[in-house]
Structure formats: structure tokens, C-alpha cells
Amino acid sequence: MTASHSAPRDIAWAANSDAPGFLLGLYERMVMIREFEDGVKFLFLEGIMPGTIHQCQGQEATAVGVCTALRTDDFITSTFRGHGHALAKGLSVQELLDELFGASTGCCKGKGGSMHVGNMAQGMVPGIAIVGGGIPVAAGLALAFKMQRTDRVAVSFFGDGAVAEGAFHEGVNMAAIWNLPVIFVCENNLYGASTHVSRVMRDTHVARRVGGSYGIRAEQIDGNDVLAVYEAAKTAVAQCRAGNGPVFLELLTYRLTGHSRRDPCHYQPKEEREEWTAQDPILRFGAALVKRGLIDDAGLEAVKSRVRRDFEAAVQVAQRQPLPTTNDLTTDVFA
Amino acid sequence: MTTRNLGIAESLREAIAEEMTRDERVFCIGEDIAVPGGWGGAFTVTLGLEKKFPDRMINTPIAELGFFGVACGAAMAGMRPIADVQYGDFLLLAADQIINNIAKMRYMSGGQISMPLVMRAPVGATGRGSQHAQNLERYFTGVPGLKVVAVSNAYDAKGMLKAAVRDDNPVMIFEHKLLYGSKGARFEPGAVDATSDIPDGDYTVPLGKAAVRREGSDVTILGWLLMLHYSLQAAERLAAEGISAEVIDVRSLSPLDLETIGASVRRTGRVVIVEEGPKTGGVSAEIAASVMEECGEYLRCPVRRVASADVPVPFTPVLENAYRPDVPRIVEAAREVMQF
Ligand SMILES: Cc1ncc(C[n+]2csc(CCOP(=O)(O)OP(=O)(O)O)c2C)c(N)n1
Ligand SMILES: [Mg+2]
Numbered sequence: 001m002t003a004s005h006s007a008p009r010d011i012a013w014a015a016n017s018d019a020p021g022f023l024l025g026l027y028e029r030m031v032m033i034r035e036f037e038d039g040v041k042f043l044f045l046e047g048i049m050p051g052t053i054h055q056c057q058g059q060e061a062t063a064v065g066v067c068t069a070l071r072t073d074d075f076i077t078s079t080f081r082g083h084g085h086a087l088a089k090g091l092s093v094q095e096l097l098d099e100l101f102g103a104s105t106g107c108c109k110g111k112g113g114s115m116h117v118g119n120m121a122q123g124m125v126p127g128i129a130i131v132g133g134g135i136p137v138a139a140g141l142a143l144a145f146k147m148q149r150t151d152r153v154a155v156s157f158f159g160d161g162a163v164a165e166g167a168f169h170e171g172v173n174m175a176a177i178w179n180l181p182v183i184f185v186c187e188n189n190l191y192g193a194s195t196h197v198s199r200v201m202r203d204t205h206v207a208r209r210v211g212g213s214y215g216i217r218a219e220q221i222d223g224n225d226v227l228a229v230y231e232a233a234k235t236a237v238a239q240c241r242a243g244n245g246p247v248f249l250e251l252l253t254y255r256l257t258g259h260s261r262r263d264p265c266h267y268q269p270k271e272e273r274e275e276w277t278a279q280d281p282i283l284r285f286g287a288a289l290v291k292r293g294l295i296d297d298a299g300l301e302a303v304k305s306r307v308r309r310d311f312e313a314a315v316q317v318a319q320r321q322p323l324p325t326t327n328d329l330t331t332d333v334f335a
Numbered sequence: 336m337t338t339r340n341l342g343i344a345e346s347l348r349e350a351i352a353e354e355m356t357r358d359e360r361v362f363c364i365g366e367d368i369a370v371p372g373g374w375g376g377a378f379t380v381t382l383g384l385e386k387k388f389p390d391r392m393i394n395t396p397i398a399e400l401g402f403f404g405v406a407c408g409a410a411m412a413g414m415r416p417i418a419d420v421q422y423g424d425f426l427l428l429a430a431d432q433i434i435n436n437i438a439k440m441r442y443m444s445g446g447q448i449s450m451p452l453v454m455r456a457p458v459g460a461t462g463r464g465s466q467h468a469q470n471l472e473r474y475f476t477g478v479p480g481l482k483v484v485a486v487s488n489a490y491d492a493k494g495m496l497k498a499a500v501r502d503d504n505p506v507m508i509f510e511h512k513l514l515y516g517s518k519g520a521r522f523e524p525g526a527v528d529a530t531s532d533i534p535d536g537d538y539t540v541p542l543g544k545a546a547v548r549r550e551g552s553d554v555t556i557l558g559w560l561l562m563l564h565y566s567l568q569a570a571e572r573l574a575a576e577g578i579s580a581e582v583i584d585v586r587s588l589s590p591l592d593l594e595t596i597g598a599s600v601r602r603t604g605r606v607v608i609v610e611e612g613p614k615t616g617g618v619s620a621e622i623a624a625s626v627m628e629e630c631g632e633y634l635r636c637p638v639r640r641v642a643s644a645d646v647p648v649p650f651t652p653v654l655e656n657a658y659r660p661d662v663p664r665i666v667e668a669a670r671e672v673m674q675f
Contacts, residue, residue, distance in 0.1 A: 050462055050524075050651075050652050051462045051463065051464070051650060052462060052463050052467075102650060102651030102654075103651075108650075110649070110650060110651035110653075110654070111465075111649045111650055111651065112464060112465075112650055113462075113650025113651070114464070114650075115463065115464045115466065115467070116464050116465065116466070116650070129464065129466040130424070130425070130428070130466055131397045132397070161396070162397065164396030164397050164398040164401075165397055165398055165428075166400050166401070166428075192366075192396075192397050193366065193367045193397075194367045194372070194373035194374060195366070195367055195370055195373075195394060199370075199394060200395075200396035200397075201396075263374070265372075266372030266373070267370050267371065267372035267373050268372075323651065323653050324649075324651055324653055324654055325653070326653070326654070326657045328654060329646060329649065329654050329657045329658060330644050330645075330646055333645070333646050333647070
């Protein structure tokens, strides 16, 4: 996608999606993810938070757009970069922060950590940090939903890098031949770690390749337009619930932070980075909301402050949560 | 002779560059290894080598099964690839090519084929959670046709990588994330100094040999990678208590160097094996059984293993620290065998 260098592009307004509360909710959820990620980055770099981190600043619209189209009992699989997916699927800031701090009150009792956040009650399988590993798993969830005669849907989030793995092709093909209710969501942020897509694919239009190869509906979407993502997801969910899955969505987006830890992103050309920074999904949606008269700049600022305050409060709590004891080392291995 | 003090990441980089200069058939294949502005793999080992060898640093898609298969084919056809995974855990994706093709090709072909292929994999629990932490040694030591080594200092890293490149058989080299170097971009909590004074000029370290790192007479402590360093620290403490521990860097995990290990055990009569990774099915089980066969009649007491609990690697630091064997546990085990 060639992002314009100038002002943030407008978003794709859909006829039926402009209930103000709904739109402001989308905005707030994206801000919640951004503030979470920025706050966590600070805590990590200051050495206050243990472990390692992979973050999604710049990709908030993909998580929020897709998950908003899901019910709580629909399931997602995620990756090592799962904080945004988790918050979008309804996990609380607190249970995530507790997990990242390694507390026993975390969503996985501190045993999972940043790369494996999840909560089955909220419809999120703990993050699968093996690239591509979640794709056949999502097909398996969908197979179960179908065998159980429910209308639940599974969604698998993964990156452009995963498309090269055997697990991707095996998983998508099985979902296709069995018409499984699963939506494959490829967040194409142009890089797998430091490697640009053009170095690992001849045709970088992933949706075209998948549609042509597997005989399923595959669409490429502006992944920095939260409404466009939401509408595409809504349609895909309806198709899956009606028994006509799977669907493949390629969401074009960009990572505005390091791949992990202290990555300075020297492999991203400055020009490219600036273009995408101008198309920051939160900036874009905020500007669009203001233009529509749904909120003003002060209102946007107030959302951010409120979210920020809640985050800070949650950090205070998380740092005082109980840690597991060594007795917990050997629990949870078997059912 | 002049020497330079290098960490494991730098010494591996030197070894790779020197071997690629010496032999045009040598090339590297892996993820994020030749990206301008990138990192030189996950742990900087191949940093900058694409400038020197633009045609022989092959940056792959994220496709471990695929590029290990590619490395296998290239090795069969006369090249000498060095394939690496970013984390040892991803060897499991490549395991089919490694175990079913790479290790067996020579035997299945009745000796028609050589497989001069080096594989590198970082292991160890380092605050990253269950899927970027496993010690994979155990899964590969029992594969006939594969040589498996583990490098615990920069001198060995350089010398063994060179020996591996020159070997006509597949060699798996395990490295530890906490031993690459403890400064700058590679800073990690818990990192241990594994630097060595590296001599100028060419040298190799033979693949099949263990190394006595500290001499002693009461108990033989066997370890590799991070656990070797912890074992040396434990020996220091034991010395203060009047216990003389001999510490051996097992180094060659397959085949085991039973000559060196056996010679020590015959003198001490007591064995403690230290392994990062679950106790059940570990490399230490194989070592213990081999010691019994080799020189069991010299043992004064049962072999003791200090290993992790039989659980996946937990994320939270309190549990990860409980998972990973530490110096006090090694000291305690040595004290126990000294009761006999
Ligand atoms: C099987 C496997 N190989 C390699 C890695 C190391 N790794 C972690 S993330 C990553 C890049 C993934 O790129 P992409 O799928 O595009 O996701 P993104 O990081 O852009 O979110 C790599 C190579 C891994 N986690 N799993
Ligand atoms: Mg990507």
C-alpha cells in the first residue's frame, strides 16, 4: 500500500456503523491498547518489568476491528505479539499486567508471560509464540465448533512471516476442504522480524495468493482503518456462522515499535516509517471522528488521560500482587 | 602469541568468517541473518557478514522445515552449509529434516552420501516463557548419525565451530543465550561471562572430547553450557568446605567422551550430573547409564542428578529460578554424595 505522506487518510464510513457510542468505543479500545503498550515499554526498559516484550503500537486497528465483530464465545488464537489481541478480546488490563509482572493473579498465573497471554473464558487461547503454530489450532477449534453444531467462529491472528511456514498452508487447506468456520487474519506489517516481505515472497499480495491457491474468499483490507477492518470482519463472521467458511483477511498495517526488546528498527527506511506514522490508526480514526463532529480534540485528549490513569492505577496494583510460590512449579502440568 | 578477549557471539562470528574465507563451499542459511540494518540473527552472531560474503549469507523465509531441507540438499551436492535457528525450540519444526534425512542419509545410502552440515541452536531458560526456553539437547543426542556438541566458552565456540565445518558429518552445536556475552545489545539478566582469550590464527577444538575444567579428587561434577559455569562456582564453594570437586565440561554430548569422564570417576568414585532441563529423559540419564557401564564398579555411591523439575519452563522469575538448577543445589548434591 502506498500511504500518502500528508494528512491522515479518512476512514471508510459504513452506512450502519456510525452510532456514536459504538464509534467512540472503538476509539477508546485502540487508545487503551496504545497506552498499555507504551506504558509496558517504559516499565520494561526501566527494568521494572521482567521478561521480554513484543508490542503492537501502530497495529491497534486490526485487533480492535476484528475482535469487535466477535462474541465472547468465539475464539481467537494469537502470537508472541498478543497484548492488543487480548485487550480487544476483552481481557482486562489488570490480568494482563499481572501476567507480565509474573504474579499469580495474572491471566495465566504468571506461568505464561508476555508471549502467552490468554484467557479461555474470554475466548482467547494463550498466545502461541511459534510462528504459524496457531493457524492449524484455529482450524481445530473451528472443526470442534462445527462438530458441536454451534455457530461459534474461530479467528487466527498471525503475521506476514507466518505465511512461509508449512503450518500455514496445511491449516488453511484443511479449513478450506472442510468448510470450517474460521477466519484467518494475516496482519501484514511488511516485516517478519527484520526481514521485509519482498525478500521472502515473489508476490507480496498475500490475499491474492491465498484466494487463488485454496479456493476460499480472501480479501486485502486497509488494516489501519478500524472501521474497514470491522466491516470486513463482520461480513466474514456472518459467512462463517452461515456455514460458508473459511475466510482469509489480509490487513495491511505497520509496526511503529521495535520487533522486540530494544530493537531500533534500522532496517525500516526512514521515509517508509514516516509515511506510516502519518497513517497511525488512532490518529486517523480520531481525526475522522472530529471531522464528523462526534468528538473534539479536547475530548480525544480526555479519553487518553482517562485510559492512562486507569493503566497507571493497574500498574500500582500489579506490582503488589502475590507472586507464585515454588509449590506452584509443578502444578498445572496434567489435568 | 597475541590474543584478544572475545565473547561467544564474536568468536562464533570470527569462526564463520574464517571458514567462509578458507572454503568457498561454506555458506550460512537462516532467518534474519543478512539484513542491512538487522541484527545478525537473533543473537548477533552473523552480524555484518553479508557485507563480506554477499552471496553466501542466505536469509530465509520463516520456514524451518524448508530451509533445513534446503541445507540438507545443498550439503549432499557438495556445499557445506551452516544452518541456524533463532531459538533452539524451533528445531522441532525442522526435526523431520534433521532426524529423517540429515542424520540418516549416509546410512540409508550405504555410504554414498556425505552430509557436511553444521546446525546452530541457542537454548536455555531466560525469562521468555515456555516456547523460547527449552534445552533441546536431549531430543538430538539419541539420533544415530548426528554429532552433538555444546559450547560453554568463546575459545571452544570458535574451535568447535571450525571443527564442525570441516567435519563430513552433520554436527549440531548448542549455544546458551546467557553465555553469548553480557554487554550492550546482548545484555540479559543472569548472563554469565564466557569470554576467552582467543589466539590469532587458525585452531580447532576436536568434537568428541570432554574437558576437565577444574581438577579435584573427591567428586566428579559433570555439566555443560550454563550448568558448567554454575558447577565451577559450586566447586569454589565446596573447596571452602574442604571438598575437592573435579569439574568436567561434557561438551561432546553425542558421542560421550567416556574416556575422560571414566578416568575422573575412577579416581573420585562419586558423580553429580548437572542439567538444565527436565530430569526425566535428559542427557544426564544417558550419562549416568554410560558411567555405570563404563566404570560402575568404581562408584562409592549412586550417581546424583541435579536437573529441572518435569515441567515446561515457566515464565515468572520466581518459578524460572526454581526450575533452573542453581549453585546451592549443586553444592547440596555434592555434600550428599560426600556422605558415602
Ligand atoms: C517457528 C518460529 N521461527 C522463528 C521465530 C522467531 N520469530 C519470532 S517473531 C518472528 C517474525 C514474525 O513475523 P510476522 O509473522 O510477520 O509477525 P510480526 O512479528 O510482524 O508480528 C520471528 C522470525 C518464531 N517465534 N517461531
Ligand atoms: Mg510481520
